[in-house]
Structure formats: C-alpha cells, structure tokens
Amino acid sequence: MKRKVAVFTGTRAEYGLLYWLMKDIQSSDLLQLQVIVSGMHLSPEFGNTWQTIENDGFAIDAKVEMLLSSDSDVGVVKSMGLGVLGFADALDRLRPDVLVVLGDRFEALAIVQSALIMRIPVAHLHGGEITEGAYDDSIRHAISKLSYLHFTSTEPYRQRVIQLGEAPQRVFNVGAVGLDHLARSPLMSRDELSQSLGFDLSKPFLLVTYHPVTLSEESPRESFQALLDALDRFPEYSVILTYPNADNGGRAIIPLLEDYAQQAPGRVLAIPSLGFKRYLSAVGLASAVVGNSSSGVIEVPSFKVPTVNIGARQDGRLAAESVLHCAAETEAIEAALRQALSPVFSRLCAEVDNPYGAGDASSQIVNVLERFQPESVKPFHDLS
Template sequence: MKRRICVFTGTRAEYGLLYWLMKDIQASAELELQVIVSGMHLSPEFGETWKTIENDGFTIDAKVEMLLSSDSDVGVVKSMGLGVLGFADALDRLRPDALVVLGDRFEALAIVQCALVMKIPVAHLHGGEITEGAYDDAIRHAITKMSYLHFVAAEPYRHRVIQMGESADRVFNVGAIGLDHLMRSPRMTRHELSQSLAFDLSAPYLLVTYHPVTLAEEDPVQSFKALLAALDRFPEHKVILTYPNADNGGRAIIPLLEDYARQAPARIKAIPSLGFKRYLSAVALADAVVGNSSSGIIEVPAFGVPTINIGARQEGRLAAESVLNSKADALSIEAALRHALSTDFAAVCKRAVNPYGAGNAASSIVDVLKRFEARHNKPFHDLS
C-alpha cells in the first residue's frame, strides 16, 4: 500500500520551491501525493495561483479558504483561526501518513497545529534558519518542535534543529529545495520572457520584491517608498516589481507599487505573481535582485546575480558573497545598488559559493519519505 504524503502550500513562492518534490512524490511507485492549497493561492488579489498548480499537472485534493481582506495583526490571527477550521476537515478526510510543510508562514503554523493534535506526522523543510526581522522566525522554530522529520538547507541549520531537542537521525541536510530548479527546470530566453510579460526587456532591468517586516521596527510603507526613491536613481534600468505577500502591512504596499508602475509603464512592470519558471528566468537575466525576499539570499546567488537585501527581515540567514545588505533608506539602497552593478562586484558574484547545496534536495527527501517510519510522538534529544 502506498504511503499518502500530503503537501501543503499557501503561497506562490512556497509552491515554486515545492514543485519538484511534488513531481517526485507523484512519480513514485511507493508514495501517493495529496495536495492541500490555501492562503494566497485562492485570492484573486494575489493572482489565484491555484490555477497554476492545476495547470502543472497536480490534483488539488483540498482548497481551504482562510485569508480575510484585513492584513492587520488581528486580521492575520483570525485568518489562522479560519485556516485551522478548514484544515481540520481536510486532514480528517485525507488522513495522510505524513504532512509536508515548508518554512515559516502563519498558514503553515495553522495546519501543523491541526496535524499535531490529529496525530499526523509532519515533515518540515527549511527549519533551523534565523530571520530576526519577522515573527516567521518564531513560527519556524514552533513548527520544528511540532514536526517529526526535518529537511534542512545547510549544516549549521541541522545543528540548530538538533540543539532544539530533535534527534540527529531525524534531521537531514538536503540543501535548499529551490535549487533543484537550476538542475531540472528549463528557463526562458530574454525574448520569451519579454513576450510572456508583454513588457520590453531589451534594456537592463532590476527584479524587485519587497515584503513587509513583521517584527522589527521597520515601517513597511516608509521602507517601500525609500526603495522606490532609490530605483528612480537608475533610470537606465527597467524594473519588474512583484507584489508583496499577505503578511501584516502587505496590502498597504500594493497601491504604492501599482501607482509607481502606472506613472512609467514603459519602464516599470508590476505583476502579482511571476510563477517559478518566469521568476527564475527573470533572476537569471536580471542585473540585480532587490528587496527582502528569502529567495534573494537562498536561490539567487546560484545564478551569479547580485542581491541587495534590504532591512531587517532576513537578518541571521547564511549568505553568499553576492548578497549585499542595505539599511531600509533610499541613500543606503542606492549605494548598495551602485556597488552591485559595478564590474568588480560582478566578478565577486560569478565566483561566489552558495552555502545552500547543489540542487538535489527533492530526490533526497523522497528517499527518506519512502523508507522512514514517521511517527507523531518523539523523545526530547538532550545534548550530551
């Protein structure tokens, strides 16, 4: 009898990372893929990206509506409550042998709570990391303690998960799963990407994604305005702007982003979601990736492309030499961009070593899921 492996996804970015793992589970003779979709995927405001999942050949076994129109702290908490109600029903119906979740978002916390109480073992990806500028940091560690299997992206993160009381034989350093795309996913040419976006990319461009900072004292609106002011200092570069996620304060950024794009439609392209194929193609062809997404630190260095990481959101993550950290003010962002676009720094980026693995995470995870007898109960592992 096949083991039922249920993969949860609540955001476009997370799905892009999980794609090859889902494909490998789907192709396995020993595993049966189940898919639960929720959060931003079901929202027209964020591009209804559940359609992409189905177009990629996956069957969605459960859609759980949970996002309220409010992204205040109270609104996010209430969204989590709605999620818990829906996830309980979905998991009760599907009864998987294991639930796979990635990362540190509030949607993942909601479903993992349900799995814990319902005695469904959880396999967690990207545990042990640090992002001191977001409450995602605490959520990630909480999910670690509610999970049975751990697939981490680097050896320091494996040690940190073990330090949290998880037995070493259940913690696997497989590298960052997003890097599997480098080995397995075809990319678009500049012309193909330009046609797909209906946006002329014959000139150099910057790829920009800025998410609200949920924990540090960094006002998302002011920081985003500072980012836009810095971008204005590079008129020779076009800009692809992707929408923020559904964290607190994200909706306040969207009208600023849209207004900025309306003012210069020939130079600025605003888009709710690129999808992973267009996103990775856009990264590979960009002069630099700017913002505060984890992708700028984890995946982008593998392309030899510079990252300007703004503000406090990603503080504490391992980073390659190709990542430049900037304060969240216009002058600092401009200075970082000028350095990133220099000939000398281009050479640094080309030789930078990405600390997040070689791009074979999905197959490693599937091997473990096939052979490991996951349980919901576990002893606390004390360090000797």
C-alpha cells in the same frame, strides 16, 4: 499500499520551491501525492495562483479558504483561526500518512497545529534558519518542534534543529529544495520572457520584491517608498515589481507599487505573481535582485546574480558573498545598488559559492519519505 504524502502550499513562492519535490512524490512507486492549497493561492488579489498548480499537472485534493482581506495583525490571527477549522476537515477527509510543509508562514503553522492534534506526522523543510526581522522566525522554530522529520538547507541549520531537541537521526541536511530548478527546469530566454510578460526587456532590468517586516520598527510604507526613491536614481534600468505577501502591512504596499508602475508604464512592470518559471528566468536575466525576499539570499546566488537585501527581514540568515545588505533607507539602497551593478562586483558574483547546496534535495527527501517509520512518541533529544 502506497504511503499518502500530503504537501501543503499557501503561497506562490513556497509552491515554486516545492514543485520538483511534488513531481518526485508523484512519480514514486511507494508514495501517493495529496495536495492541500490555501492562503494566497485562493485570493484573486494575489493572482489566483491555485490555477498554476493545476496547470502544472497536479490535482488539488483540498482547497482551504482562510485569508481575510485585512492588513492588520488581528486579521492575520483570525485568518489562522479560519485555517485551523478548514484544515481539520481537509486532514480528516484525506488522512495522510505524513504532511510536508516548508518554511515559516502563518498558514503553515495553522495546518501543522491541526496535524499535531490529529496525530499526523509532519515533515518540515527549511527549519533551523534565522530571520530576526519577522515573526516568521518564531513560527519556523515552532513548526520544527511540532514536526517529526526535518530537512534543512545547510549543516549549521541541521545542528540548530538538533539544538531544539530534535533527534539527529530524524534531521537531514539536504540543501535548499528550490535549487533543484537549476538542474531540472528549463528557463526562458529574454525574448520569451518579454513576450510572456508583454513588457519590453531589451534594456537591463532589476527584479524587485519587498515584503513587510513584521517584527521590527521598519514601516512597510516608508521602507518601500525609500526603495522606490532609490530605483528612481537608476532610470537606465527597467524594473519588474512583484507584489508583497499577505502579512500584516503587505496591502499597504500594493497601492504604492501600482502607482509607481502607472507613472512609468514603459519602464516599470507591476505583477501579482510571476510564477516560478518566469521568476527564475527573470532572476537569471536580471542585473540585480532587490528587496527582502528569502529567495534573494537562498536561490539567487546560484545564478551568479547580485542581491541587494534591504532592512532587517533576513537578519541572521546565512548568505553568500553576492548578497549585499543595507538599511531600508534611500541613500543606503542606492549605494548598495551601485556596488552591486559595478563590474568588480559582477566578477565576484561569477565566482561565488552558494552555501545552500547543489540542487538535489528533492530526491533525498523522497528517499527518506519512502522508508521512514514514525514512532508514536517523539522523545526530546538532550545535548550531551
């Protein structure tokens, strides 16, 4: 009998990273893929991206509504409560042999709590990382402690998960799973991307994603406005703006983003979700990636494209030399962008090594999932 592997996804970005792992589980002779979808995927406000999952050839086994239309911390907590209720029913019906989750989102924490009580082993991807500017940092470590198997993106992160008390034989450094796209996903040409978006990309463009910073003094509106003011100083560049995630403060950014696009429709495109194929195609064609998404630090360096990482959200995360860090202030963002767009920095990016692996994570993960035998008790591993 095949081992049932449930893969959870709650956001567009997370699904893009999980795509090839889901395909490889689907193709395995020893594993049966189950797909649990929740969070932003089911929200019209964020693009109804569950449809993309089905269009990619995956059957969705459970849809769990949990996301309140709220921009407050209380709203996020209540969304988590709704998630736990829905995940209990979904997991009871599916009864997977293992649950796969990626990263550090509150949606993932809700389902992992449920799996723990229901004695369903969890395989956690991208544990051990640090993002000091967001409560995601604590969520990530909490998920690690609730998980049985661990697949980290670098060796230092593997050591950090072991430092949390996880046994070394259950912690695997496989690299960043999203880098599998580099070797396996055909990307769109500039003309194809332009036609798909209905937006003229004949001029150089900047790809911009900014999320609220949930654990610092950065005001989402003020920081995002500083970013927009800095972009105004580069009128020769077109701009693709993707929507923020559903963290508290995210919805406050959306009206600013939409107004900015409406004021310059020929220069600025605002879009709720690009989907991973269009997103990665845009990364490869962009003059720079700007904002505070983890993608700018983890995946973008492999495209030899500069990243301007704004503010505190990614503080503490390993980064290649092609990533420039700056304060969430207009002058600092402008200075970093000018450096990123310079010929000297372009040459540096062409030679950079990405610390997050070579793009073969999915096959390594599937190999472990096919052969692991969970124990009923997970001992704490003390460092000697």
